[in-house]
Amino acid sequence: xxxxxxxxxxxxxxxxxxxxxxxxxxxxxxxxxxxxxxxxxxxxxxxxxxxxxxxxxxxxxxxxxxxxxxxxxxxxx
Numbered sequence: 418x419x420x421x422x423x424x425x426x427x428x429x430x431x432x433x434x435x436x437x438x439x440x441x442x443x444x445x446x447x448x449x450x451x452x453x454x455x456x457x458x459x460x461x462x463x464x465x466x467x468x469x470x471x472x473x474x475x476x477x478x479x480x481x482x483x484x485x486x487x488x489x490x491x492x493x494x
Contacts, residue, residue: 422458423487424457426456468489472485
């Protein structure tokens with residue numbers, strides 16, 4: 418399964434957060450963005466439980482992150 422993780426960071430920490438997140442296994446893309454979120458991540462895992470572990474145990478543990486919103490990708494075909 419795949420998901421987008423929208424991340425808010427402490428002021429001035431977005432670039433540092435992106436560099437840290439890019440090294441986490443399961444993260445396929447991490448980019449700085451503007452708007453209500455500071456970073457957008459695309460992540461992959463085999464199951465929803467593994468995705469939850471990736472987000473909670475690995476991504477949310479990165480210093481400088483204040484909030485995340487995980488949006489699982491669905492196929493509506």
